[in-house]
Amino acid sequence: ALLAQPDKLIITSQLLDVRSGKLLADQAILLQQDRVHSIVPVAKLSTAEQTLPRTDLSGYTVMPGLIDMHVHLTSNPAEHGYRRLQQTPARQALFGVTAAAATLNAGFTTVRNLGAAGFADVDLRNAINDGDIAGPRMRVSGPSLCMTGGHCDNNLLPHIYQASAAGVANGADAIRAKVRSNMKYGADVIKFTATGGVLSRNTDVNASQYSLDEMQALVTEAHDRGAIVAAHAHGLQGIKRALQAGVDSIEHASFIDDDAIKLAKRQGTYLVMDVYVSDYILQQGEAAGILPESLAKERTVGQLQRQNFNKAVKAGVKMAYGTDAGVYTHGLNARQFSYLVQWGMTPLQAIQSATVNAASLLNWRNTQGQLNVGVLEAGAYADIIAVTGNPLQQIELLQNIAIVIKGGHMVKTPD
Numbered sequence: 377a378l379l380a381q382p383d384k385l386i387i388t389s390q391l392l393d394v395r396s397g398k399l400l401a402d403q404a405i406l407l408q409q410d411r412v413h414s415i416v417p418v419a420k421l422s423t424a425e426q427t428l429p430r431t432d433l434s435g436y437t438v439m440p441g442l443i444d445m446h447v448h449l450t451s452n453p454a455e456h457g458y459r460r461l462q463q464t465p466a467r468q469a470l471f472g473v474t475a476a477a478a479t480l481n482a483g484f485t486t487v488r489n490l491g492a493a494g495f496a497d498v499d500l501r502n503a504i505n506d507g508d509i510a511g512p513r514m515r516v517s518g519p520s521l522c523m524t525g526g527h528c529d530n531n532l533l534p535h536i537y538q539a540s541a542a543g544v545a546n547g548a549d550a551i552r553a554k555v556r557s558n559m560k561y562g563a564d565v566i567k568f569t570a571t572g573g574v575l576s577r578n579t580d581v582n583a584s585q586y587s588l589d590e591m592q593a594l595v596t597e598a599h600d601r602g603a604i605v606a607a608h609a610h611g612l613q614g615i616k617r618a619l620q621a622g623v624d625s626i627e628h629a630s631f632i633d634d635d636a637i638k639l640a641k642r643q644g645t646y647l648v649m650d651v652y653v654s655d656y657i658l659q660q661g662e663a664a665g666i667l668p669e670s671l672a673k674e675r676t677v678g679q680l681q682r683q684n685f686n687k688a689v690k691a692g693v694k695m696a697y698g699t700d701a702g703v704y705t706h707g708l709n710a711r712q713f714s715y716l717v718q719w720g721m722t723p724l725q726a727i728q729s730a731t732v733n734a735a736s737l738l739n740w741r742n743t744q745g746q747l748n749v750g751v752l753e754a755g756a757y758a759d760i761i762a763v764t765g766n767p768l769q770q771i772e773l774l775q776n777i778a779i780v781i782k783g784g785h786m787v788k789t790p791d
């Protein structure tokens with residue numbers, strides 16, 4: 377389909393095509409409002425195009441803005457465990473304002489926010505879209521769904537307080553209703569917990585949460601509404617059940633085995649494995665209020681998750697980049713890249729996991745069916761980052777993004 381005429385351009389000397397992994401020399405990115413119009417060699421710009429207002433990114437490696445598929449922008453990493461009980465959804469949304477800015481400045485121009493109390497993520501997304509505050513494009517889940525006492529429930533208080541999280545639903549019908557309600561109040565995606573978790577009180581990471589029947593009802597309902605489904609799962613049985621139910625991604629996937637890896641590969645299910653965060657939890661978690669039982673659980677998860685990540689990479693399973701930022705400091709999302717490489721990915725695979733692959737999992741498209749994010753191609757948002765040096769040779773360079781452009785506007789300039 378034909379877009380209108382370009383109205384500005386970005387000059388590059390080294391542009392990374394994240395699909396092919398090729399570094400292209402001397403390309404011009406032509407923009408039309410907030411989107412990419414086309415990409416042409418600088419030498420082939422027409423006379424009219426040469427007169428357009430331009431931004432010169434020569435000297436940098438230029439690539440699409442990064443995507444983090446698992447964040448909690450409304451979570452303050454200094455307030456874990458019982459401290460979090462003090463945090464109202466309004467306070468969390470206000471915290472999210474700084475978290476969103478830090479994330480965008482780190483070069484992450486899109487995030488998927490997987491779980492927020494009181495739909496604070498919906499309001500944060502809307503405030504960013506309305507231009508009130510700076511932040512990445514957000515695809516949000518609203519409250520995570522789970523069973524009573526599950527990882528997403530509030531399990532900190534005894535029964536006299538009758539505390540229950542908003543996402544709790546039991547049985548296929550109630551789960552369908554909860555999916556519908558989350559969509560009604562603004563969710564783009566559906567998140568549920570298929571096993572216990574590390575950071576929730578009194579849940580077992582190996583214990584499954586929800587029956588296959590419940591998961592199937594959830595997935596069918598979400599897909600009918602056009603929403604992808606992310607399943608939090610550490611334990612093997614919960615991973616397998618979620619795969620069988622047809623979820624779009626398994627989050628954490630800590631205890632995945634060879635059979636489940638094969639099944640994920642055959643179905644094209646993505647794994648989103650947060651292989652950095654364990655270091656943070658074990659080193660700084662206690663000071664942040666993480667419960668001793670959670671620290672003990674983390675000691676059983678972190679290292680095995682990394683080994684299983686390595687197996688899954690070798691098997692060629694689809695992977696998308698997700699960090700669980702919010703458990704740890706916002707804006708440090710890129711710290712995980714070197715862990716991915718250390719545990720078996722090539723730098724290009726790591727970059728693809730945070731760009732084109734993440735975008736394919738999100739499946740967020742414009743009216744022409746083109747990907748909105750994760751690629752620099754006609755029709756995508758002009759979300760662009762510039763790095764000094766070559767991240768294909770030195771992946772850590774992604775921890776220091778010089779320039780961030782969102783929707784064609786420079787939102788971060790070199791320090």
Ligand code: ARG
Pocket residue numbers: 572573574575576628650651653654674677678681700703
């Ligand atoms: N939100 C996750 C949970 O509570 C964090 C797990 C972090 N640990 C890890 N090794 N990835 O279960």
